[in-house]
Amino acid sequence: MAKKTEITLREHVYDGIQEYDQKLPNWWLFTLYAAIVFSVGYWFYHFQSSISATDGERVEAQMNRIERIKLANSIDVTDNDLFWKMAANSDIVASGEATFMANCAACHKSDLSGDIGENLVDNQWKHGHLPANIYATVYDGVLEKGMPNWGNLLGQQKIAEVVAFILSKHGDREKMESEAVVKTD
Ligand code: HEC
Known part of the structure; x- marks a missing residue:
């Protein structure tokens, strides 16, 4: 060579x-x-492989994050549209779910089917089915019936997220609004 x-x-x-x-x-x-x-x-x-997120997933995650920050800064707890918007945001729903599992599942069960507390997925409501009603029930509680008030403990944003989580279990808004039943006992 x-x-x-x-x-x-x-x-x-x-x-x-x-x-x-x-x-x-x-x-x-x-x-x-x-x-x-x-x-x-x-x-x-x-x-x-499905190891890495696709570009679409990454964009969606960022958009969710941005929307979440925007919504968190503008919670009007009487605005039913806003709660439904929150229910369509997977980030908000996930964080509402975490709050629910930590604070509510003990009485309402982790599948929301009810135990000591009411069933929250059957669409029969004692205190109103509108998101603003649900928010108010959770915020103020129903002390004489054993539902604690969460307003001071969780605050506005966390409760709004929990409401979004509950709504997300009811499919779409039209269905929930048309099929809701007032429950008395
Ligand atoms: C100590 C048990 C307990 C815990 C913990 C609890 N709840 Fe309840 N909840 C109840 C009871 C009991 C009722 C039924 C009140 C009534 O009969 O008026 C109720 C009612 C409700 C209702 C009204 C349902 C309707 O039919 O209108 C909502 C909404 C609700 N709870 C959400 C929550 C959420 C969200 C949390 C967690 C932040 C939570 N609850 C934690 C016991 C509980």
């Missing part, structure tokens, strides 16, 4: 032009092969 410094030429000649016969430098080859290996891994990670 020719020494590194020695210049050897390949045999063929085109139009009087000859080629060097030298190996590509190792650092160059290493970069090439590393890039090939990396590209396979990258392709698999982003396009074949």
Whole structure:
């Protein structure tokens, strides 16, 4: 083999032009092969596996976050439309769910089907089915019947999120509003 410094030429000649016969430098080859290996891994990670979030999911997560901040700064607890908007935001619903599981599930059960507390998914309501009614019930409680008041403990935003979580269990607004039943006992 020719020494590194020695210049050897390949045999063929085109139009009087000859080629060097030298190996590509190792650092160059290493970069090439590393890039090939990396590209396979990258392709698999982003396009074949479900490990990484898609761009769509990432955009949605950001939009949810932005909307959540906007809504949190503008809670009008008498605005039923606003509660329904919150119920369509998966971030808000998830955070309402966490609050519910920590504070409410003991009496209302984690599937909201009711135990000591009322069933919250059957659409029969003692204290009103409108989001603003539900908010008020949770905020003030029904002390004489054993439903604690949560206003001071959880505050406006957390309670609004819990209401959004409860609404999210009722499918769409029209259905909930048309099928709601007043319950008395
Ligand atoms: C200590 C038990 C207990 C806990 C904890 C509790 N509740 Fe209740 N809840 C009740 C009872 C009992 C009632 C029924 C009140 C009545 O009969 O008027 C009720 C009623 C309700 C109602 C009204 C249902 C209707 O038919 O109008 C809502 C909404 C509600 N609870 C939501 C919540 C939420 C949200 C939380 C957590 C932040 C929570 N509750 C925590 C016991 C509880």
